Amino acid sequence: MVIIMIKDVSELYGxxxxxxxxxxxxxxxxxxxxxxxxxxxxxxIYCKRCGQKTPVNRCNLPNNNYYCPVCINLDRVTKSIPLVxxxxxxxxxxxxxxxxxxxxLTNEQKKCSRDIIEVFENNKTHxxxxxxxxxxxEMLFPGIEKVLTExxxxxxxxxxxxxxxxxxxxxxxxxxxxxxxxxxxRNPQPYHYAQLTxxxxxxxxxxxxxxxxxxxxxxxxxxxxxxxxxxxAVENATKQISAKLFLTAxxxxxxxxxxxxxxxxxxxxxIRFHRHLLPxxxxxxxxxxRDNLKKQKLPRLLLHxxxxxxxxxxxxxxxxxxxxxxxxxxxxxxxxxxxxxxxxVFSSDDKRMEKVSDMREQRKLFLITTxxxxxxxxxxxIDVIVFGAEDEVFSTSSxxxxxxxxxxxxxxxxxxxxxxxxxNTLAIKSAINQIKYMNKKAKKLNG
Amino acid sequence: xxxxxxCNKSMVYDMSLAFLLSFKRLPKRYVCAECxxxxxxxxxxRICTSCGRQMDESGICIDCQKWHQLGNHFVNESIFxxxxxxxxxxxxxxxxxxxxxxxxxxxxxxxxxxxxxxIVPIPVSIETKMNRGFNQVIGLLGDIEYVxxxxxxEKRKVRQSExxxxxxxxNKQVFTINPKHVSEIIDQKILLVDDIYTTGTTIRHAANxxxxxxxxQVLGLTLCR
Numbered sequence: 227m228v229i230i231m232i233k234d235v236s237e238l239y240g241x242x243x244x245x246x247x248x249x250x251x252x253x254x255x256x257x258x259x260x261x262x263x264x265x266x267x268x269x270x271i272y273c274k275r276c277g278q279k280t281p282v283n284r285c286n287l288p289n290n291n292y293y294c295p296v297c298i299n300l301d302r303v304t305k306s307i308p309l310v311x312x313x314x315x316x317x318x319x320x321x322x323x324x325x326x327x328x329x330x331l332t333n334e335q336k337k338c339s340r341d342i343i344e345v346f347e348n349n350k351t352h353x354x355x356x357x358x359x360x361x362x363x364e365m366l367f368p369g370i371e372k373v374l375t376e377x378x379x380x381x382x383x384x385x386x387x388x389x390x391x392x393x394x395x396x397x398x399x400x401x402x403x404x405x406x407x408x409x410x411x412r413n414p415q416p417y418h419y420a421q422l423t424x425x426x427x428x429x430x431x432x433x434x435x436x437x438x439x440x441x442x443x444x445x446x447x448x449x450x451x452x453x454x455x456x457x458x459a460v461e462n463a464t465k466q467i468s469a470k471l472f473l474t475a476x477x478x479x480x481x482x483x484x485x486x487x488x489x490x491x492x493x494x495x496x497i498r499f500h501r502h503l504l505p506x507x508x509x510x511x512x513x514x515x516r517d518n519l520k521k522q523k524l525p526r527l528l529l530h531x532x533x534x535x536x537x538x539x540x541x542x543x544x545x546x547x548x549x550x551x552x553x554x555x556x557x558x559x560x561x562x563x564x565x566x567x568x569x570x571v572f573s574s575d576d577k578r579m580e581k582v583s584d585m586r587e588q589r590k591l592f593l594i595t596t597x598x599x600x601x602x603x604x605x606x607x608i609d610v611i612v613f614g615a616e617d618e619v620f621s622t623s624s625x626x627x628x629x630x631x632x633x634x635x636x637x638x639x640x641x642x643x644x645x646x647x648x649x650n651t652l653a654i655k656s657a658i659n660q661i662k663y664m665n666k667k668a669k670k671l672n673g
Numbered sequence: 674x675x676x677x678x679x680c681n682k683s684m685v686y687d688m689s690l691a692f693l694l695s696f697k698r699l700p701k702r703y704v705c706a707e708c709x710x711x712x713x714x715x716x717x718x719r720i721c722t723s724c725g726r727q728m729d730e731s732g733i734c735i736d737c738q739k740w741h742q743l744g745n746h747f748v749n750e751s752i753f754x755x756x757x758x759x760x761x762x763x764x765x766x767x768x769x770x771x772x773x774x775x776x777x778x779x780x781x782x783x784x785x786x787x788x789x790x791x792i793v794p795i796p797v798s799i800e801t802k803m804n805r806g807f808n809q810v811i812g813l814l815g816d817i818e819y820v821x822x823x824x825x826x827e828k829r830k831v832r833q834s835e836x837x838x839x840x841x842x843x844n845k846q847v848f849t850i851n852p853k854h855v856s857e858i859i860d861q862k863i864l865l866v867d868d869i870y871t872t873g874t875t876i877r878h879a880a881n882x883x884x885x886x887x888x889x890q891v892l893g894l895t896l897c898r
Contacts, residue, residue: 246804284773285773287772287806287807288811289806298769298770
């Protein structure tokens with residue numbers, strides 16, 4: 227393991243790292259600030275990097291030292307080693323043209339885009355609720371262009387690595403003259419100071435009062451949702467006066483409550499860029515499917531559907547609740563159909579990226595997957611089936627996202643969204659209602 | 674509700690009526706069943722009787738035959754195989770430095786401790802101790818009593834894990850006796866404890882130092898092989 231010592235002060239602008247990673251010449255520089263990241267209370271410790279408390283017996287080291295186990299994935303912070311950072315100076319060179327994107331926004335997108343500019347200019351916190359396939363990324367461009375031109379530092383973060391990886395080339399193309407970096411746990415590329423940062427929400431823990439504008443995509447998704455440490459990181463990574471924009475296609479109940487009580491301002495975009503409505507969910511019941519699965523049996527309804535899609539050469543995703551279900555289901559399908567037509571995919575699958583590109587390049591007709599492919603990925607012209615939709619892993623936002631994989635392109639703006647479930651759950655009901663609600667709003671826009 | 678130290682998911686306990694009526698205390702667990710199943714326990718009926726590695730049938734493995742030719746007869750016992758799950762555990766425990774993970778295997782180590790043996794942990798260098806903040810072997814021992822009889826002799830230029838097998842076998846003695854505890858090992862039967870047995874060089878070097886300083890017998894115990 228080779229540790230590269232930080233020698234260039236720009237790498238500390240708005241960024242906090244362990245003092246052991248920083249060259250001595252920098253540590254003695256007066257613009258470099260130091261602080262002890264762990265505060266020891268009587269029976270717990272408080273980590274100033276992630277804002278979380280841990281009981282003493284979970285975090286003690288020998289010799290009266292302590293570390294934070296909560297944010298340990300981004301290098302361990304301990305009481306004995308200070309964190310160091312330098313104030314963000316916004317030392318950027320602005321090259322014209324800032325925006326190198328040539329596309330056009332629809333009228334609805336333009337309206338949201340004006341809201342976004344207003345949020346950035348007035349350092350507000352705002353939620354943009356736009357349906358899946360609304361063209362959220364493009365709507366950001368005018369706002370980002372404006373703040374980059376003013377020399378502001380911008381961060382775009384998502385809880386999902388896949389989303390960051392997909393986003394980076396699109397942003398890179400749209401702002402070709404801006405210095406940019408992509409940061410996530412699997413990226414070996416070394417850090418450098420850049421005006422635009424695209425990163426996972428975890429990486430925000432490494433920043434300290436860096437961003438003038440921070441955009442968080444997919445705020446409703448794991449691991450950001452319900453993670454206090456990551457919410458703390460958002461506050462810590464942004465300047466005291468800064469704009470924060472949250473993006474979602476499926477707000478959580480907590481967010482909708484805040485909107486209703488005027489604690490959070492919001493804009494809505496209920497219509498897709500191609501002006502077609504969201505495909506609505508069809509729900510069918512499959513009783514005792516789990517018992518039958520143990521007996522190596524799949525519901526006739528599912529087999530029939532898959533047979534139909536194979537015959538029509540219709541590409542699709544089959545979502546299942548658990549990693550353990552993947553092989554079971556795949557093995558049973560192999561008895562009925564040509565096994566070369568599909569692959570199974572899950573989060574820690576070593577071959578995940580390859581399998582996804584097999585699907586994208588049409589070498590496979592379908593993927594059997596866990597919720598890992600629920601968002602951030604676009605396969606043109608697909609249908610989706612959710613088998614076991616009643617399982618608790620499928621939250622409302624998961625289900626709406628999954629349905630949102632369908633009909634994203636203008637050449638096939640419709641498609642089938644089929645849920646097979648043991649019973650109708652609250653999550654299924656609210657997913658169906660959310661989509662109907664947005665479609666009702668969209669119909670009004672279409673007149 | 675406790676959550677698994679490895680995957681962070683909350684753990685479900687056996688709350689069957691039979692269990693409740695047994696009035697047994699709820700066993701303290703640190704890792705969920707799913708994560709625990711990823712570790713491969715060594716089947717003691719099929720091992721190398723010298724280094725303790727898993728074999729198809731019991732005997733002496735090729736590596737140990739080589740050691741025997743060099744006149745080095747050492748007996749080691751290991752609890753788990755060094756598979757992907759164990760590799761990941763070691764990475765998080767030692768190199769990332771998540772010290773609380775020490776608790777996961779303390780019970781396993783405790784079961785292997787014999788009262789008639791003096792426990793000596795393999796030491797880490799002062800530099801490692803500084804960076805890591807702990808000795809991973811002492812962490813695994815929990816509250817088991819031990820004697821810090823060994824010290825790392827010199828500042829190693831490279832970590833042992835960065836050397837290949839040949840380099841490691843021919844690596845010269847890295848340990849020395851701790852003068853504070855030298856008297857405690859004389860004529861004693863000793864159990865040397867380490868986290869991992871890879872080529873066997875480390876633990877054999879340590880055993881030699883103890884024997885040279887008067888230990889009667891030295892056996893080895895490592896968490897994994």
